Amino acid sequence: MRWSNQNPLRERADCPSSASQVFLTGWRGLGARVWSLAKIGKSASSREAIVWASRLNEEKDFLLSMVRGMEAEFLTTGRGLMDLARQLSDIQKECQSLTDLTLGQTQDAAVQFAFQLLKKSEDLVLASYDQYDHVFTTFAELQHRLTQLANQHRDLMRVLLPLNFITTSVRIEASRHPQEVQEVFFTLAATVNQTVKDVRVTLERQFEELAASQQMVEKLVAQVSTSIEQHRKTVSGTLANNRSQLRALSQELFRASAGACGLSQFNQAVTRHIHGIILAQQCQDITRQKIEHVGEAMDEMRTHLDHPNSPDAETHQFIFQAAQIQLRQTQNVFDELNCAADSLKSGIHSLRTDAGAAADASVKVGGTLLDANIAGECKAGIGKILTIIQETVQTTNDIITAFKPLQARFLNCTHEATVLANDVRHAALNAQVFAIHAADGATLEVLAGNMRMISDETMLQVNQLGSALQATADMVSNLRQRLKDFQELSYIEQEVLAEESALSQKMLSELEGAIPILMQRIAQQQEAFAQSVEGALVKVQFPVTVAEANSRAIGFFKDVVTWGGEGVSDSQTETGALQKIERLKSKYTMASERHTHATALQPASASASQPLIELFGEPVQPSNVEILVLTSTQKAETADHAIDFNLSERPITASTASITATKSSASSDLGDNVELF
Amino acid sequence: MNDNIIWVEVARLPIAKMQDVLLARFIGRDEATKMDFSPAVLTRLVTAISEITRNVVQHAGASGVLKIGQIIEEGQYRLRIIVSDQGKGIDHPERFLEDGKAGTLGSGLPGTRRLVDQFHIESAPGTGTTVTMEFRKTEVTT
Numbered sequence: 001m002r003w004s005n006q007n008p009l010r011e012r013a014d015c016p017s018s019a020s021q022v023f024l025t026g027w028r029g030l031g032a033r034v035w036s037l038a039k040i041g042k043s044a045s046s047r048e049a050i051v052w053a054s055r056l057n058e059e060k061d062f063l064l065s066m067v068r069g070m071e072a073e074f075l076t077t078g079r080g081l082m083d084l085a086r087q088l089s090d091i092q093k094e095c096q097s098l099t100d101l102t103l104g105q106t107q108d109a110a111v112q113f114a115f116q117l118l119k120k121s122e123d124l125v126l127a128s129y130d131q132y133d134h135v136f137t138t139f140a141e142l143q144h145r146l147t148q149l150a151n152q153h154r155d156l157m158r159v160l161l162p163l164n165f166i167t168t169s170v171r172i173e174a175s176r177h178p179q180e181v182q183e184v185f186f187t188l189a190a191t192v193n194q195t196v197k198d199v200r201v202t203l204e205r206q207f208e209e210l211a212a213s214q215q216m217v218e219k220l221v222a223q224v225s226t227s228i229e230q231h232r233k234t235v236s237g238t239l240a241n242n243r244s245q246l247r248a249l250s251q252e253l254f255r256a257s258a259g260a261c262g263l264s265q266f267n268q269a270v271t272r273h274i275h276g277i278i279l280a281q282q283c284q285d286i287t288r289q290k291i292e293h294v295g296e297a298m299d300e301m302r303t304h305l306d307h308p309n310s311p312d313a314e315t316h317q318f319i320f321q322a323a324q325i326q327l328r329q330t331q332n333v334f335d336e337l338n339c340a341a342d343s344l345k346s347g348i349h350s351l352r353t354d355a356g357a358a359a360d361a362s363v364k365v366g367g368t369l370l371d372a373n374i375a376g377e378c379k380a381g382i383g384k385i386l387t388i389i390q391e392t393v394q395t396t397n398d399i400i401t402a403f404k405p406l407q408a409r410f411l412n413c414t415h416e417a418t419v420l421a422n423d424v425r426h427a428a429l430n431a432q433v434f435a436i437h438a439a440d441g442a443t444l445e446v447l448a449g450n451m452r453m454i455s456d457e458t459m460l461q462v463n464q465l466g467s468a469l470q471a472t473a474d475m476v477s478n479l480r481q482r483l484k485d486f487q488e489l490s491y492i493e494q495e496v497l498a499e500e501s502a503l504s505q506k507m508l509s510e511l512e513g514a515i516p517i518l519m520q521r522i523a524q525q526q527e528a529f530a531q532s533v534e535g536a537l538v539k540v541q542f543p544v545t546v547a548e549a550n551s552r553a554i555g556f557f558k559d560v561v562t563w564g565g566e567g568v569s570d571s572q573t574e575t576g577a578l579q580k581i582e583r584l585k586s587k588y589t590m591a592s593e594r595h596t597h598a599t600a601l602q603p604a605s606a607s608a609s610q611p612l613i614e615l616f617g618e619p620v621q622p623s624n625v626e627i628l629v630l631t632s633t634q635k636a637e638t639a640d641h642a643i644d645f646n647l648s649e650r651p652i653t654a655s656t657a658s659i660t661a662t663k664s665s666a667s668s669d670l671g672d673n674v675e676l677f
Numbered sequence: 678m679n680d681n682i683i684w685v686e687v688a689r690l691p692i693a694k695m696q697d698v699l700l701a702r703f704i705g706r707d708e709a710t711k712m713d714f715s716p717a718v719l720t721r722l723v724t725a726i727s728e729i730t731r732n733v734v735q736h737a738g739a740s741g742v743l744k745i746g747q748i749i750e751e752g753q754y755r756l757r758i759i760v761s762d763q764g765k766g767i768d769h770p771e772r773f774l775e776d777g778k779a780g781t782l783g784s785g786l787p788g789t790r791r792l793v794d795q796f797h798i799e800s801a802p803g804t805g806t807t808v809t810m811e812f813r814k815t816e817v818t819t
Binding site: 112116119120123124126127129130131486489490492493496500503 | 694695696698699700702703706720723724727728731788791
């Protein structure tokens with residue numbers, strides 16, 4: 001411990017402190033006063049007492065002025081910091097918007113929507129391939145059946161072939177009979193021959209037409225097969241290309257989002273630093289009340305020094321003890337202020353560092369370039385697939401149209417073959433009936449019976465052919481119906497996909513447009529924020545003020561203690577001084593403290609014109625300000641109780657360590673009666 | 678999901694081929710239109726049905742069934758869609774609900790989950806998969 005033993009008058013003359021010009025100006029007035037006292041014959045001790053009284057007054061004003069200055073700085077800087085917090089909040093919102101847009105976590109995210117649209121379009125194309133596969137399968141089956149039908153046709157012709165010989169035999173046999181019998185059987189033979197001829201010609205014509213239709217279908221199927229291969233390649237290429245582009249877009253967006261997240265993290269750190277700086281500055285509010293109490297004690301000390309009849313020994317003892325108490329209290333106050341100043345300096349340093357890092361990060365975010373072609377090509381890709389879908393729908397329609405005549409041919413064949421077979425059968429039956437009624441017509445009966453057998457066989461063959469034709473016609477019919485159903489579904493899907501495609505294109509365009517603007521805006525806001533940081537911090541004088549005031553105030557009270565101690569001997573105890581000390585202590589009771597708090601709070605709550613402080617985006621209403629101040633004063637009260645009073649056990653330095661939050665045994669000596677000391 | 682609710686099945690469709698995916702979309706859209714869902718919800722619903730039924734066709738290795746029904750609970754109507762299959766199934770289906778990292782498009786199950794109001798999946802290797810999705814009528818019909 002090194003206390004100054006020099007005379008304060010001499011010491012002050014060469015005081016190295018750059019405290020203020022006011023201090024030096026005050027000295028000139030004080031010198032004049034001491035000189036006038038000397039002239040009227042006052043003792044040296046009395047003159048010193050008057051000087052100390054004057055200095056006490058000046059130092060009190062200095063301390064109170066410091067507190068007021070810190071309060072004003074807190075309000076000014078606080079507003080600046082709150083503006084910073086608001087700017088940060090705006091940037092954070094923009095970063096969040098960018099993240100939402102780029103990460104595509106929303107239901108209607110553009111990239112997700114485009115990708116899902118692609119997949120839905122692909123579904124339709126793949127489903128149309130399924131239909132084509134079915135067409136190919138059916139066509140292969142059809143060709144197989146047509147071969148079988150051709151065989152059946154040949155079989156039928158083979159069955160009909162003997163009829164020509166039989167009719168010839170009938171005519172020869174009939175020529176041996178009377179004229180009227182001859183005429184009947186000649187007519188029957190001619191009818192049968194004609195019918196057989198008709199059957200042959202008709203069926204051959206039908207099968208030729210069927211073959212022609214089949215060739216048309218075959219040609220179409222071959223075309224479809226070729227176009228499908230082409231489509232498969234185009235669709236698969238387009239889908240792969242679009243997937244790749246969407247993935248690239250997604251990665252670009254992810255990078256932009258990662259940049260926004262990084263920026264957001266920096267800004268969160270910056271927000272914490274701003275919060276820390278504000279909290280550190282709020283320390284002035286906590287210490288103001290303590291300084292005010294010190295000021296009141298200094299007034300009490302000054303009153304004793306100003307008293308003309310005050311005995312030297314008693315005055316010295318009172319001043320000695322009172323100054324010791326003020327020294328401890330001031331030391332504690334400055335411990336807190338120094339701690340706050342350290343925290344403030346550290347916070348400002350971190351704020352500058354992280355704000356700089358955030359600005360750098362924002363430049364990267366702003367510099368993220370989205371490939372404008374990606375979204376455009378995705379849109380084009382979706383358009384290409386929609387075109388393919390249109391083509392497949394059209395192809396399906398062509399297949400349905402192509403199979404229609406084929407189906408008709410089968411049905412016609414069936415119908416005509418059946419009619420002709422019936423005609424043959426009727427002719428055979430008639431021949432049989434006439435043969436029975438003809439005299440001596442046994443041979444005719446035999447021939448007519450053969451004709452009947454052949455007609456039955458023909459009917460059987462025709463029925464079989466008809467069934468096969470009907471089955472083939474049904475197969476074609478089913479295929480056409482299936483294609484029609486698919487076509488109907490395709491039309492609906494195509495319509496829906498076209499609508500969604502338009503929506504997707506709009507969303508992608510908006511995404512393309514919105515993200516660069518958003519990123520640019522974030523970069524600009526961050527740059528403006530970095531400039532605002534310097535603007536707000538340049539006004540912060542708290543650490544410098546505290547350092548200077550600490551040195552000056554502690555030095556002063558040490559001087560007072562030294563001066564007071566000079567007139568006090570260890571054995572000497574002045575009862576009057578002790579009583580005054582007790583009286584001084586008694587003034588700082590809890591009740592007195594609460595009264596001081598209430599008085600201090602009144603202007604804060606009553607002053608509506610004072611600017612409100614907004615803490616991190618939450619506007620603080622007057623009631624909240626009260627709460628804030630009350631909380632601060634309550635903290636002060638709590639801290640006061642926890643101050644270590646044992647001066648002898650504790651080294652006093654200009655800058656001491658932080659306050660220990662434990663109540664010492666020495667404090668209990670003063671009891672509840674002494675709130676502050 | 679709560680079992681004390683009224684479930685009225687309105688449609689059932691086998692899912693085996695890609696055309697069934699289109700049919701499922703069509704039926705889902707149709708039923709949702711009957712329930713007066715908004716166009717935006719219809720798009721989400723159709724997309725969700727597509728994703729899940731496509732999974733059955735492409736990955737399950739067996740055919741599945743789509744069931745569409747109305748849920749009536751406390752006077753509120755919801756559309757429930759159940760897609761189940763007896764295919765390969767998946768181990769720890771919750772893994773497939775995590776959003777993709779960079780480079781993936783985050784679609785499939787996570788994308789589908791975002792599209793619906795309620796999503797539930799049950800699956801185990803060899804026992805098939807059942808996905809249940811619900812849509813609430815919360816949006817104003819336009």
